[in-house]
Amino acid sequence: MGFPSFYYGVILPKPLILVMQLLDCLQQCIFISLLQVGLLQYQPTPGFSSPPDPVASAIKNRLQVARFSTLHKELRNGEESVCAVCLAALEARHEVRKLGNCSHxxxxxxxxxxxxxxQVTCPLCRSPLLPKGQTCHYYM
Incomplete structure (x- = not known):
């Protein structure tokens, strides 16, 4: 026994390879042309990082971050707190953000x-994430 010493590969004729390369080049030229004209919008490939959004950065800088253990005293007694985005319970050790208008x-x-x-509104009640006095000049 052992591994075979030959290769079962597909060999394409040279003219077919050249036609495929030409079609690929044409596709890229059309894609770039549509991007330049504005008829197509670029969407980054998932898994690759995109440049930071200035609106998102401004909102995150203005939202309060705290440990849940310091904020849960403000909540009503007996009310279990759940993150509406991931649906997991908020625990004392978790870092949370308290929204400006609705306090979720x-x-x-x-x-x-x-x-x-x-997104610039609360996932639960759709109120703006920041109070009126703190709104970003990028939106609203």
Whole structure:
């Protein structure tokens, strides 16, 4: 026994390879042309990082971050707190963000991801994330 010493590969004729390369080049030229004209919008490939959004950064800088253990005393007695984004319970050790208008609490990572997706309202009640006096000049 042993490994075979030959290769079962597909060999394409040279003219077919050249036609495929030409079609690929044409596709890229059309894609770039549509981007330049504005008929197509670029969407980054998932898994690759995109440049930071100035609106998201401004919102995250203005939202309060605290440990849930310091904020849960303000909540009504007996009310279990759940992050509406991930639906997991908020625990004393978690870092949370308290929204400006509605005072809803969310895991810091969850609401940050929500903001990075371009959302500027509360996931629960749709009120603006920041109070009127703190609104970003980028939106509203």
């Amino acid at each position: 609490l969310f895991h810091k990572g969850c609401i940050d991801k929500w903001v990075e997706l371009g």
